[in-house]
Amino acid sequence: MTIYPDLDPRTPVIIGVGQVAERIDDPEYRGLSPVDLGVAAARAAVADAGAEPETLIAAIDTLATTRQFEDSVPGAPAPLGKSAKYPVSVARRLGAAPRRTILEVAGGQSPQHLVTEFARAIAAGESDVVLLAGAEAISTIRHLAAAETKPDFTDDPDGDYEDRGFGLAGLTSLEQAAHGLTTAPVQYALLENARRAARGESREKYDAAMGALFAPFTAVAAANPLSAAPQRRSAEELVTRTERNRPIADPYPRFLVARDQVNQAAAVLLTSVRTAERLGVDPARWVFLHGQADLRERPLLERAELGSAPSAVAAVEHALAVAGVSLSDIGFFDFYSCFPIAVSNITDAIGLSPDDPRGLTLTGGLPFFGGAGNNYSMHAIAEAVGRVRGAPGSRALVSANGGVLSKTSVGIYSTTPRALRPDDSAALQRAIDAAPAPEHVRHPSGWARIEAYTVQHTRSRRIGIVIGRLEDGGGRFLAQVAPGDDALPALLETAEQPVGLRVFVTALGYGNRVTGTEETAAELFPARTPGLRDDYEFLTVRREGHLLEITIDRPEVRNALHPPAHEELDEVFDAYFADPDLWVAIITGAGDKAFSAGNDLLYSTTGKPMYVPRNGFGGITTRRAMHKPVIAAVNGFAMGGGFEIALACHLVVVGADATFALSEVKVGLVAGAGGVIRLPRAIPRKLATELILTGRRIDAEEAALLGVVNRVAPAGGALAEARRLAAEIIVNSxxxxxxxxxxxxxxxxxxxxxxxxxxxxxxxxxxxxxxxxxxxxxxxxxxxxxxxxxx
Incomplete structure (x- = not known):
């Protein structure tokens, strides 16, 4: 007979939690891999449930894990190797055989999101015993990567799993990467400075408030045996810049930044009331999810105000409403604390003081307990479970954050039995998504006002980054401070309030750059007078009467293009369209093997910046006002971007040996330089769709039948035929x-x-x-x- 007869037996409960950690200076340090740490935390959660361990492990039907940092963005390094299927590796080493294994998307919200998702799955009868786990061994990996004898953390177990992907859509972009907006401290620092400006506070006052907010966190971390940095610090110590507490990104010194050099893991076991009883789990260990919410903020450059994230506040308030309680009914809090604004954005809005006697963290927070990657809040949930068990009838609130105040998942926990209540996060999300957003200008030019800013400190230099609003039209843009304008970064770090400062922005192919004055912009980025020169490195240019011939001269890479070649082509086309004595242009490729193989993929692996000019791939694919004819003379391969250049030309002449393809899908890319747009407008849409989706090659004969080309010459004869076509045009007006x-x-x-x-x-x-x-x-x-x- 059930202990709670009025409770739905499918009601989800947490029955076990586990945490493990090791520091490299610990006497018993073992250098565990992320998989081994995850398994250790899982075993701790099984032991915490108090049931027969092997029976409980055998009952696990679903195992879901958070992602490690080394698997959270494309191409992230794994110096010691990694598991190819992390949740399967954990299951195998634990001795479990779940029917579902899942790798969740990246983001600090994922632990709480998973609890909410699988609480619903259990209530719906879709799952019965669910293990959630995650781990980071960043400190160990960094420590042992330089060792003479390195461990190998590689694992590729048999078995299928659900990989939900990185989940980065809307969180980052190539535009942000091009402007240095790639690390969390830089991104959050922009928001922090916007918040200070909105509050009208001085640097000194705001610094003091950040210190006062986090000083109590250090006290909690100092008492937590799992902390990565168990040292109590004063508010003044946290914000005073020293050699050890060096500046990271204004206004953050090192002590206010999430600490990712950790070796930590945590796990949570969920099941139904019915199964908990069947397994013999003591009801005193059951913890119920009373309220929950999951909301997402607009992408960074689409937010109405940069100094706040209303979705995070709404998520907390909605979880409280679902639980049917007020703030005063909560006995314990853990607010995700990667940076001060992640906490204050919520606590200020809901009226929770930094010195509230209940505290704002259960672990000690990410800068002090440790930012265990995407899995930090699994530790917070484990702590919350322990607290409410120790004070039956109490409630704990965990607010987990992902991205740049982008995704918030909230859970409210208690030992008081309660069926899972539905939330209305979806309706709230629709309202957030429908809110008006400022215009986003990708290529801004002219005078503007700073809306948010930071200065990043690297080992070699300072990098100023701003979000601004154009004075003409109010559009929002992202830019870096121009290298060479040394006064502006200094001003950003010393002026009492840089927000609102007038700056001049210049759009360039590789990104937007701001300067303190228009004169400085003109000096650093002098306007290029259109004209041809004799010393191109990657092109040869021939002028004969009214005809201009441009040859891509990189035959060693099949005339593939990289940024320096793009810039030269852009310059030559500028000269062509500006010169009234040039009436027709021909573009071709050196040698007889290729017109152009498109993007230089080997160059892209060097780590050097990859970009195209504002006029597009080859200086032509997004060029407007092309009111003089350009003829593509194609011998050999025109692949990917090479085909896109040809499609952007007015006329195409090919040799019989020509081959075309939009082959991007074969290397995990898309024909984003106009191929997927121009080809369906040039040939029947269904045929274009086939070529785009398969990357299939077409020869000169098929290209002519489809109408992609104007004339077919004998093999190797494209340039000669293009010259004849040009002559036919030149005789006309x-x-x-x-x-x-x-x-x-x-x-x-x-x-x-x-x-x-x-x-x-x-x-x-x-x-x-x-x-x-x-x-x-x-x-x-x-x-x-x-x-x-x-x-």
Whole structure:
């Protein structure tokens, strides 16, 4: 007979929690791998349940784990190797045989999110005994990677598992990476400084508040035997810059930053009331989930205010409402504390003081207990379970955070029996997603005001990063302080309030750069006067009369392009379109093997910045106002970006040996330089879709049948045929050619034919008042060859 007859037997309960940790200076230090740490925590959770261990392990039907840092972003290093299937490795070494093994997305919210998800699964009868676990061995990996004899943490067990992916969509972008917004301290520092500005506080006052917030955390960490840094510090000590407490990213010194050099693991066991009884788990060990919420903030550059994250506050408030309690009913709190704003963003909004006698952390917090990667809040949940068990009827609130105040998962725990209540996070999320967002300008130019800022301190230099608003239109942008403007980073770190400071922003191919003055921008980034030169490194350029021939000269890599080559092509095309004496351009590739193999993938593995100019791949794929003809002369391969360049040209001439493909899908990429857009507009959509999705190659004959190319020449003869085509164009009025292209461009987006023909345009007026129009009519009447002036 059940101990709680009025309770649904499918009600989920936590029956066991476990934590383990080791420090490299511990006498019993073993150098455990992340898998071994996870298994140790799992065994501790099984032991904590008090049931027969082997019976309980055999009953586990679902095992879900958080991701290690070394598996949280693409290409992250694993110096000692890693498990290819972390949850399967944990299951095998534990001796469990779950029917489901899951690797959760990255983010500090994941432990609490998993508890909520599988509490629902248990209540719905989809799971019965669920083990959640995670571990980090970052300190051990760093310590042993330099050892003469290294352990090998590689493991590739048999068995399937559900990999939910990194879960980084909306959390990061190539734009952010290009501007140095890649590390958590830099990202949070931007928000912290925006918060200080919104509060109108001085640096001194705000620093003092951050110290006062975290000083009590250090006291908790000092008493926690699992802490990575068990040392009590004063508020003043936390914020005073010293050699040891060096600046990381303004306003953060090292002591205020989450500590990731840890070896820690935690695990949680959930099951149903019915199964807990069947396994013989003492009801005194049961802990119920009383309230929960999961919400997500808008992407960083889409937030209405940068100094706050209302979704995190809403998640806490909604979890309290689901639990049917108020803040005063909570006996224990753990707020995710990677940086001060992660705590204060919530506590200030809900009226919880930093010196509340209940405390704001159960572990000691991420900078002091340790930021055990995505798994930190599993430790917080384990501590919460212990606290409410020790004070039956009490409640603990855990708020877990992922991203840059991006994802918040909240749980409220108690030993008081209660069925799982539904939450309405989905409706709240719809309201958050529907909120208005400022315009995001990717290529800003002109005067602006700083909205948020930080200065990152690296070993070699200081890097200023700002989010700003353009004075013209108010669009929001991301930029770095221009190298060479040494005064601006110093000003950002010393001015009482840099937010609101007027700066000048310049958009460049590799990113946006701000300077203190327009004069400094002009000095550092002088406007390029369009013109051809004789010393290109990756191109050869030939000018003959009104014809310009551009040859990509990298045959050793099949004329693949890297940033320096892109820049040269961009410069040459600028010169071509600006020169009134150049009427037709041909672009081709050196040798007979390839027009261009596209992106230089080998160069991209060097770690050097990868970017294209603002005018796109090859300086052409996003170029506007291409009102003079460009002919692609294709011999051999035109693959990926090479095909995209050809598609961006007005005309394409090929040798019989030409081969085209949008092959990006074969290397895990997409044809994002216009291929997936231009090809369906050039050939039947279904055929284009096939080529895009398969990466299938087409030869010159098929390309001609599809209408991708204009002319097919004998093998190796593309350039000669392109010259003949150019000559056929050059004999005509360059003004007529130019304005014909302009009119085609102006009406391209008008689908109705009559509407396109009738659309207002300045082309006819410009043509009829041109010298070439008069010359053409005059020459025709005089029965002589016209002399064109291109004006």
């Amino acid at each position: 360059p003004t007529s050619v130019r304005l014909s292209l302009k009119l085609m461009e102006q009406t391209e987006g008008i689908t109705d034919t009559v509407a396109a023909v009738a659309a207002p345009t300045d082309v006819v007026d410009e043509l009829m008042f041109s010298q070439d129009a008069t010359e053409g009519l005059t020459a025709f009447a005089a029965k002589r060859a016209p002399v064109w002036r291109n004006r």
